[in-house]
Amino acid sequence: MARKKHTEMSFLDHLEELRWLLIRSTIAIIIVAGACYFIDDYIFNTIIFGPKDPNFITYRFFCGVTHFFGVDDTYACATEFKFIIQNTEVGGQFSIYLWMLVTAGFILGFPYILWEFWRFISPALYEKERKKAALFIIVSSILFFIGVLFGYFVVVPLSINFFATFQASSDIVNQFTIDSYISMIKTSLIASGLVFEMPIIIYFLTKLGLVTPVFLRKYRRAAIVIILILAAIVTPPDIPSQIIVSIPMLILYEASIIISALVVKKQEQNG
Template identity: 45%
Template sequence: MALDQYREEEEEDNGMSFLDHLEQLRWHLLRSISAILVFMVLAFLSKSFVFGKVILGPSKVDFVTYRALCKLSDFFSVPALCIEELPFIIQSRQMTGQFSMHITSSLVVGLIAAFPYVFWEVWRFISPGLYDQERNAARGAVFFVSFLFFSGAAFGYYILAPLSINFLSNYQLDPTILNEFDITSYVGTLSMLVLASAVMFQLPVVIYFLTKAGLISSAWLKIYRRHAIVVILVLSALITPPDVISQVLIAMPILVLYEAGIVIAKRLEKQKREEELSNDY
């Protein structure tokens, strides 16, 4: 009885019981899933644009990345840069292949489009449990996380995916072997490249919060820079097709973001030292 009374008093002091938190979490999840479903339905209904222009865009030679490379080819007089042919065709070898890929691609588009709102819902659930100082330090988190997410997705879609598709479509063991890709393989590869890039671009945010929590420091990041390079290269090899070009392309911006994380960690440490000095006075 005494223990139950203590728990009730603790819950009253916190303002919300454990069941109240679960109920709140349920509504945050429902709103997030609803947002994803809304964008998913819109993408499903916009089949000609979403699938014909967006999903299949990197498989066509008139894609914006290929056109830009041809312009660079003319400017620098390097014909090899211009991609004028993608020697492959996309097929559906299963009866439900096209319909299932229509649903899958719509879900991926819905997830990407709804990401800012989904993260905002997650942040609304987490932020009340933070101290005022922690909440102020993380101000603008939704904007920066969303910005990095879309930057990574754009990098994966406009840079990584087209060059990977070009490499894989032109790679042949023998001229008699034709490249005929299944629609599930194509959509799966494209989705993996875009989403993996979007997630990898969150590295500065991860470094920011780990530094705020006191788990890492700028000195620690510098000491383990070589180890981080190896880890980044390994991760790049895991999330990209088995070609060196794609691995290097995804690894380069991640290494830049790692260096940016060191700068962020230094600034946080400087701010912490200034706050400690002001508190001493």
């Protein structure tokens, strides 16, 4: 199947297209961030500071699970988090306010960013593949949002629960800066969202011939080690949290192997 004819572009032309992609994506993020201004109270008081409440749904869930198995775990059923969040810089709150709106703009505007990315790479695809733009955007967006939700309802609460209840000494009082608290949330949400894009990334790498299912199976053990290391980085240093975060990543890796195998099989059938 031949690619659709299009004007050959030089390297500088591609850079110009990339520049406009970034400009349009930035404008979209700013517009969505501006819209989030009207729900800023919900974003901050309900979403951002929700996981610092011991009654947050994730804590209640894990507490219920431990009770179901007859385990009395004060760690999983914390009734109080003894820490305060403080601002230590003159313009700290204003800076955090703006960056959280931008982060919300990036997350909510991610489907548009994907569409811009698709427009950028589509000239290199087959005509039949270019018709799958909607499917690509929908699937990629769903995976990203699932990852963000996983970060928010799993990674963030596990981190807060651990660091809020851990004490090296009873003489030490936890006083987290707003910058470190927000940074943890932003990193957890965006990183989790991007990690859940693994099947899409493997799909394109397989299409380009850079990855094969044989390669993925051969280095499965190495991938498991890398996943465990990543889980250890983004979660508190306790084994249960690392296992909880590792499981979805392992499932995504196995799904990526299946997707890669399907792509290779289809390429072989098309000759």
